Amino acid sequence: YVKKLIENQTEAEETVQLLKHCCWENPHFSWLVLKELLFQISCSYTYEMRPFVDLLLEMTLLNDSWQKHRVVNILKGCDGKDGLFDTIQRSKSHYHKRVYQCIKFLVSLFSNCQMAHQIVLDSPDFKPKWTAAVEWLNDELERRPFGASNAYPYNNWSPPAQSNETSNGVFLERSQSARLTLQKAFEFVPEEEQEETEVEEVTESEITEEETSPERQSNVAANQSISSISGQSSSTHPLSTDQSLDDDDPSLDDTEKQDNEVNPEKSD
Secondary structure (H helix, E strand, C coil), rough: CCCHHHHCCCCCHHHHHHHHHHHHHCHHHHHHHHHHHHHHHHHHHHHHCHHHHHHHHHCCCCCCHHHHHHHHHHHHEEECCHHHHHHHHCHHHHCCCHHHHHHHHHHHHHHHHHHHHHHHCCCCCHHHHHHHHHHHHHHHCCCCCCCCCCCHHHCCCCCCCCCCCCCCCCCCCCCCCHHHHHHHHCCCHHHHHHHHHHHHHHHHHHHHHHHHHHEEEEHHHHHHHHHHHHHHHHHCCCHHHCCCCCCCCHHHHHHHHHHHHHHHHHHH
């Protein structure tokens, strides 16, 4: 009954209120609902996920004595069903929109439930998985779209990105909503993780500069040696035969003048 109710009447407000009422202080019924929702999120088409994600958020924000257990179960999984972090890891290669909707759900959860965010920060298992998920989303949004080229700048126009929640397809749309989700997700990443990422980026840039500077110096030295060799060769180049025959020798002119002064009669 719960399975059919979730599959067919998820968007109805009466269904949401009924499930919330039945899950209140009822761990067994809560596990049934969470298990079915996690299954639908991990297996349904990405453009059909939105109602299940919204219902899961409603169940998770139910503020009773079992709320913390619900949060842990949706992150870790229950009764053999993958948790959200497992679904994210499994879908990174081929189902980008599924990953995005899971990340957006977690952002909404952390925004409305400080306890859920604290659970992730305090867990050595959840914390790196959350950081890796945000880094993945950042890399995907910064990546150059497939087929983009600057060869024809007059033809760079592209239609607006479609929604990652309602459009068909598996790869991520670089929409404004996705960028806002990423910006909000960074606010829930631990500060030390952000600092480590910045340090790694700076270290990589320094290493790159150190690797390239000797190459530049060697290139400059090679160019200088080539220019010096070419200069020496031009300075030591012998005169051509025509130049040696055509140029007048000043020493010969002086000798002829002396002969004319000593023997004027011969010259006459």
